[in-house]
Amino acid sequence: MGLKGIAQNGRFSPDLKKLDRMLEAGGTGVQAAAHFGVHEDTLYLAVKRDTGLDFSAYKRQKRSAGESLLKCAQFKTALEGNATMLIWLGKQILGQKDKPDSKEEFNGQLAHFLDVLSNLEQRSKDGS
Numbered sequence: 865m866g867l868k869g870i871a872q873n874g875r876f877s878p879d880l881k882k883l884d885r886m887l888e889a890g891g892t893g894v895q896a897a898a899h900f901g902v903h904e905d906t907l908y909l910a911v912k913r914d915t916g917l918d919f920s921a922y923k924r925q926k927r928s929a930g931e932s933l934l935k936c937a938q939f940k941t942a943l944e945g946n947a948t949m950l951i952w953l954g955k956q957i958l959g960q961k962d963k964p965d966s967k968e969e970f971n972g973q974l975a976h977f978l979d980v981l982s983n984l985e986q987r988s989k990d991g992s
Contacts, residue, residue, distance in 0.1 A: 876902055876910050883911075887923050888930030 878900055886896050897904040908919040915922055942949040954960040 876900070876906055877914060878907060878910055880914065884926050884929075887926035888933065890927065890930065893919055893923060 878896070882899075883896055886899065893904050893907060897907040900907060902910075911917065911919045911922050917925070938949055938953060942953050951960075
């Protein structure tokens with residue numbers, strides 16, 4: 865396996881653009897190290913040297929960026945009219961459900977709705 869990122873001085877320096885894409889996509893340090901043909905500790909030390917960040921912080925930063933890109937792409941797809949994506953995002957982000965979890969939850973929601981209707985009826989009668 866050839867070593868990718870070894871400079872003429874023999875010092876390993878990863879291609880940070882490639883590493884970023886791998887981590888944004890959910891890759892691990894071990895997987896990235898295997899891609900570059902080095903031990904994971906060598907990768908972690910090189911990232912610390914080249915970025916000033918511990919590998920775990922660097923990975924979290926890149927993973928978060930990848931998740932954000934994915935969420936934006938999903939949101940764009942939903943807004944372009946993909947009903948399936950609209951429903952899925954509604955469930956994930958807004959907590960929407962196809963059905964209530966239980967009869968008690970449904971009955972509680974129904975009771976609240978009936979209370980609101982009753983109050984509106986009473987206001988209507990009081991105002992007339």
